[in-house]
Amino acid sequence: MKRSKPTNSANHSSPPNSVVHSREDLRALQRTMTSALFRPLDTRWGMQKTWADGRPTREVAAEFIKPNDRLSSFERLEIYNRQYWFRVLDCLHDDYPGLRAILGAKKFTQLATGYLAKYPSNSFTLRNLGERLEEFIREEPGRTAPHEPLAVDMVQFEWAQTVAFDGPSKRPITADDILGKAPDQLTLGLQPYLSLLSLNYAVDDFLVAVKRRDEDALRGEASNAIHSAPRASRRKPVRRPKKRQIFLAVHRYENQVYSKRLEPEEYQILAALARGETVAAACETAIAQTAKTDLDWTETVKNWFDTWTALGWFCLPQ
Amino acid sequence: MPANEFNGFTDYGIGIGLRVPHYRHILAEKPVVDWFEIISENFMVDGGRPLEVLDEILEQYRVVQHGVAIYFGSADHLDKTHLKKLKRLVRRTNTPWLSDHLCWGSIDGRYTHDLLPMPYTFGVAKHTAEKIKAARDYLEVPICVENVSSYAEYHASEMTEWEFLSEVVELADCGILLDVNNIYVSSKNHSFNPYDYLDNIPHHRVGQVHIAGHSKFEKYLLDTHDHPVLDPVWKMYAHAMKSVGNTATLLEWDDRIPTFNEVHREALKANKFRQSLVAAK
Numbered sequence: 001m002k003r004s005k006p007t008n009s010a011n012h013s014s015p016p017n018s019v020v021h022s023r024e025d026l027r028a029l030q031r032t033m034t035s036a037l038f039r040p041l042d043t044r045w046g047m048q049k050t051w052a053d054g055r056p057t058r059e060v061a062a063e064f065i066k067p068n069d070r071l072s073s074f075e076r077l078e079i080y081n082r083q084y085w086f087r088v089l090d091c092l093h094d095d096y097p098g099l100r101a102i103l104g105a106k107k108f109t110q111l112a113t114g115y116l117a118k119y120p121s122n123s124f125t126l127r128n129l130g131e132r133l134e135e136f137i138r139e140e141p142g143r144t145a146p147h148e149p150l151a152v153d154m155v156q157f158e159w160a161q162t163v164a165f166d167g168p169s170k171r172p173i174t175a176d177d178i179l180g181k182a183p184d185q186l187t188l189g190l191q192p193y194l195s196l197l198s199l200n201y202a203v204d205d206f207l208v209a210v211k212r213r214d215e216d217a218l219r220g221e222a223s224n225a226i227h228s229a230p231r232a233s234r235r236k237p238v239r240r241p242k243k244r245q246i247f248l249a250v251h252r253y254e255n256q257v258y259s260k261r262l263e264p265e266e267y268q269i270l271a272a273l274a275r276g277e278t279v280a281a282a283c284e285t286a287i288a289q290t291a292k293t294d295l296d297w298t299e300t301v302k303n304w305f306d307t308w309t310a311l312g313w314f315c316l317p318q
Numbered sequence: 319m320p321a322n323e324f325n326g327f328t329d330y331g332i333g334i335g336l337r338v339p340h341y342r343h344i345l346a347e348k349p350v351v352d353w354f355e356i357i358s359e360n361f362m363v364d365g366g367r368p369l370e371v372l373d374e375i376l377e378q379y380r381v382v383q384h385g386v387a388i389y390f391g392s393a394d395h396l397d398k399t400h401l402k403k404l405k406r407l408v409r410r411t412n413t414p415w416l417s418d419h420l421c422w423g424s425i426d427g428r429y430t431h432d433l434l435p436m437p438y439t440f441g442v443a444k445h446t447a448e449k450i451k452a453a454r455d456y457l458e459v460p461i462c463v464e465n466v467s468s469y470a471e472y473h474a475s476e477m478t479e480w481e482f483l484s485e486v487v488e489l490a491d492c493g494i495l496l497d498v499n500n501i502y503v504s505s506k507n508h509s510f511n512p513y514d515y516l517d518n519i520p521h522h523r524v525g526q527v528h529i530a531g532h533s534k535f536e537k538y539l540l541d542t543h544d545h546p547v548l549d550p551v552w553k554m555y556a557h558a559m560k561s562v563g564n565t566a567t568l569l570e571w572d573d574r575i576p577t578f579n580e581v582h583r584e585a586l587k588a589n590k591f592r593q594s595l596v597a598a599k
Contacts, residue, residue, distance in 0.1 A: 015473075017473075017474065018473045020437040020439050020472070020474035021440075021442075022441055023393050023441075024393070025474075026393040026437070026441075026442055027426075030392065030422055030425040034428060034430060037430050038428075038430075063473075068471075068508065069509065071537055075537075076469055076471075079470070080432065080469065080470065083432065084431075087432065088431065120428045121428065121429040121430075123429065124362075124400050125359050126431055164366075165367065166363035166364065166366035167365060168365050169364070169365040192364075193366070252367075
């Protein structure tokens with residue numbers, strides 16, 4: 001096989017990234033390329049004309065990307081810059097239909113762009129892309145105003161569904177595991193895929209209504225395939241929910257994702273168990289705080305535990 | 319080569335990519351398919367439906383793992399957590415070989431989720447080959463690296479893409495997943511003769527072949543995997559099969575995915591070229 005001779009062109013006058021022999025040269029080139037890709041697109045879905053240091057981006061691109069007979073260095077780099085943003089925005093678009101419905105397509109895209117510019121992906125899988133979205137919404141409430149509390153609730157609910165879909169599970173406890181243990185000595189773990197949410201809006205009903213309207217929630221495949229620009233929604237908006245406290249358990253059963261409304265006392269017991277309190281302490285605290293006096297609490301709590309056990313929510317504590 | 323050390327001495331036929339829209343059809347109808355290729359990262363999860371589906375598929379079919387995120391070409395070291403999860407999946411699937419791309423896509427722990435081209439230099443080839451060897455030693459399975467489609471070239475490159483590919487696989491002593499469509503796309507974008515590429519790689523290292531569709535834009539081609547395979551790519555495939563032998567072939571179709579039967583029909587067109595090879599012997 002014919003091979004070109006390596007050229008030793010490294011010298012101090014070489015433009016940055018024009019010579020890549022060592023691993024550190026490669027790192028420098030890859031950092032430059034990544035910086036280019038992570039820069040948000042301009043309002044016409046093109047690459048920004050000015051680099052971070054104020055130089056024209058075409059100058060920076062020309063330092064390390066070859067032009068060809070049809071495309072400049074800038075245009076060739078722009079293909080990758082566009083495809084990066086189309087890919088990640090498409091992913092958030094698919095994973096957060098509820099948040100998108102709350103904000104509208106334009107504001108959602110602006111939020112997602114700001115989020116990814118601040119928190120680029122640090123995971124090999126796009127599944128984790130929205131992991132810090134709640135944190136970002138809390139940090140920059142102006143991006144979701146005047147719907148920040150609703151947006152926070154929705155993003156918690158939608159992330160909980162990702163966790164429930166393919167999060168880890170532990171062996172559910174059996175009667176043998178807790179045999180002979182008194183309630184004031186017994187602690188129980190909760191499945192890692194189970195999320196307990198205390199919310200100020202009925203985002204579960206809202207998301208059902210959104211999904212009923214919007215059928216295209218299929219998760220994109222990880223692949224080399226190129227994606228298109230984020231789609232604009234022309235569908236009729238779903239009315240945003242009014243403020244109303246709800247408690248939810250987001251979980252999976254037989255590998256299907258569900259959300260289950262909880263009574264306030266149910267939530268308190270489960271949250272206390274998650275904190276490591278004993279079964280007796282968790283129940284006593286919850287019942288002591290309730291204003292409902294006309295219930296047979298012994299029977300009610302027993303039924304709850306039966307249901308939670310049947311759903312496989314309990315595991316051995318850490 | 320039909321069976322070689324780089325594909326675990328298997329002799330697989332025509333495979334198709336396992337994709338979510340087809341799960342229901344495959345599990346219910348159990349169509350006859352030589353093998354399925356899975357995207358490893360889609361199943362490197364801790365639980366839930368993906369692994370349940372995979373286990374059902376494994377009961378009926380042969381599965382080969384194809385990855386998109388090892389990033390052999392990144393200046394970063396191999397991600398041990400990633401490899402640990404990958405090895406767990408390798409044990410689950412018993413994949414006879416494993417493929418990923420000759421590319422990079424992350425640096426300093428930040429991910430672009432893209433398959434970005436390498437600068438084609440001897441230093442980079444050496445670094446990349448060392449990572450491939452280390453991954454193979456850890457995963458204990460043969461590795462084939464796939465050539466990617468690209469839209470840009472670096473000033474730093476000091477050889478052609480096929481010379482770089484050859485350099486890497488010789489240094490790493492690994493296999494090649496020859497993506498014929500990617501060669502065609504890159505040949506148009508970078509103005510080289512795709513047959514020079516096909517003729518100047520170590521054919522005995524090809525353990526698997528990919529074919530796919532692409533999209534034509536005014537000034538460049540995009541590797542979209544959302545169309546049937548185009549005629550120039552079929553011609554290249556026929557040429558490649560004469561050089562590398564009757565090698566396991568997979569059709570990729572990742573976007574605007576049609577029915578399972580349509581994808582399968584398109585994949586089986588490859589049999590025409592494979593059978594003519596057999597007849598010629």
